[in-house]
Amino acid sequence: xxxxxxxxxxxxxxxxxxxxxxxxxxxxxxxxxxxxxxxxxxxxxxxxxxxxxxxxxxxxxxxxxxxxxxxxxxxxxxxxxxxxxxxxxxxxxxxxxxxxxxxxxxxxxxxxxxxxxxxxxxxxxxxxxxxxxxxxxxxxxxxxxxxxxxxxxxxxxxxxxxxxxxxxxxxxxxxxxxxxxxxxxxxxxxxxxxxxxxxxxxxxxxxxxxxxxxxxxxxxxxxxxxxxxxxxxxxxxxxxxxxxxxxxxxxxxxxxxxxxxxxxxxx
Numbered sequence: 001x002x003x004x005x006x007x008x009x010x011x012x013x014x015x016x017x018x019x020x021x022x023x024x025x026x027x028x029x030x031x032x033x034x035x036x037x038x039x040x041x042x043x044x045x046x047x048x049x050x051x052x053x054x055x056x057x058x059x060x061x062x063x064x065x066x067x068x069x070x071x072x073x074x075x076x077x078x079x080x081x082x083x084x085x086x087x088x089x090x091x092x093x094x095x096x097x098x099x100x101x102x103x104x105x106x107x108x109x110x111x112x113x114x115x116x117x118x119x120x121x122x123x124x125x126x127x128x129x130x131x132x133x134x135x136x137x138x139x140x141x142x143x144x145x146x147x148x149x150x151x152x153x154x155x156x157x158x159x160x161x162x163x164x165x166x167x168x169x170x171x172x173x174x175x176x177x178x179x180x181x182x183x184x185x186x187x188x189x190x191x192x193x194x195x196x197x198x199x200x201x202x203x204x205x206x207x208x209x210x211x212x213x214x215x216x217x218x219x220x221x222x223x224x225x226x227x228x229x230x231x232x233x234x235x236x237x238x239x240x241x242x243x244x245x246x247x248x249x250x251x252x253x254x255x256x257x258x259x260x261x262x263x264x265x266x267x
Contacts, residue, residue, distance in 0.1 A: 015048035041215030050186040103149040125179035131252040191225035
């Protein structure tokens with residue numbers, strides 16, 4: 001039933017409201033809202049918003065004009081879309097279509113006990129924290145993420161931000177409070193917010209995170225959101241483990257995950 005409602009939202013010229021969906025499902029709006037969120041992890045409205053954002057991104061990548069992309073996605077006015085564009089795309093639609101052209105991304109690379117660490121930020125906040133063995137590979141990954149942005153490295157002032165992140169990795173009790181430029185789907189952002197609420201020194205299972213965001217059946221989707229996280233340590237996906245407490249895969253390597261948890265346990 002929920003799958004059918006998702007297809008209805010996706011195919012509609014304008015997003016159907018909750019009352020229309022409830023009528024299709026032959027249930028109350030309250031019951032529909034609760035079931036939809038339990039299955040998908042987001043409300044019907046959030047699902048519709050995410051789908052429209054996806055359609056805009058696809059149209060912009062396809063090469064259509066910004067106006068065409070906006071109307072193809074079901075927005076009935078440019079003004080309404082532009083009110084939401086930064087949140088949906090992380091930049092202006094024109095910059096998104098150009099692969100991030102005109103966006104300025106500053107970055108610096110440092111070394112910590114866990115290897116190389118790259119920190120990058122847009123004007124909105126930190127947009128990437130990568131860890132690995134090869135600094136050049138991390139810089140290439142950043143370029144791939146923002147293929148046509150103006151990427152500026154070796155900024156002496158920015159290196160202070162890298163030092164702050166390294167300080168947290170070395171001494172977790174220092175804490176890490178950074179302005180973040182978080183880019184993801186509505187579901188991913190719900191998961192990432194739940195991760196940020198896990199205290200240092202604690203771990204939770206993927207199933208627990210699914211419960212916390214109101215989507216108990218979405219355990220695999222939670223794992224996928226953790227894997228898509230581009231902000232290592234700032235969004236602490238390393239604190240999520242299997243139900244039996246064992247460590248699962250980690251984008252930056254399971255050994256780094258183990259090391260981070262051990263450091264936090266001692267802090």
